[in-house]
Amino acid sequence: MDKIYPRCAICDQIPTKGLFDGFRLNGRFICSVCEKRIITAESGDMEYLKNMRNIRFILYPHPRTITAKQPASVKK
Numbered sequence: 001m002d003k004i005y006p007r008c009a010i011c012d013q014i015p016t017k018g019l020f021d022g023f024r025l026n027g028r029f030i031c032s033v034c035e036k037r038i039i040t041a042e043s044g045d046m047e048y049l050k051n052m053r054n055i056r057f058i059l060y061p062h063p064r065t066i067t068a069k070q071p072a073s074v075k076k
């Protein structure tokens, strides 16, 4: 049986080491590259804000539960 390779919820890449190359957050997989990027990103940085938005989406996948103002570009 083949190994299961998860797809990163942030960068949409499949990590080379599979499940051991990252961690799970709320059932979604985040690869070690993104994990490192999240940890090292400076608060207020564009990269940081992008990561935060992605993580928020993972934690709260249903847009209706998010009360914060969202841009009109959110897919329906």
Ligand SMILES: [Zn+2]
Pocket (backbone or CB within 6 Å): 008, 009, 010, 011, 012, 013, 030, 031, 032, 033, 034, 035
């Ligand atoms: Zn990633």
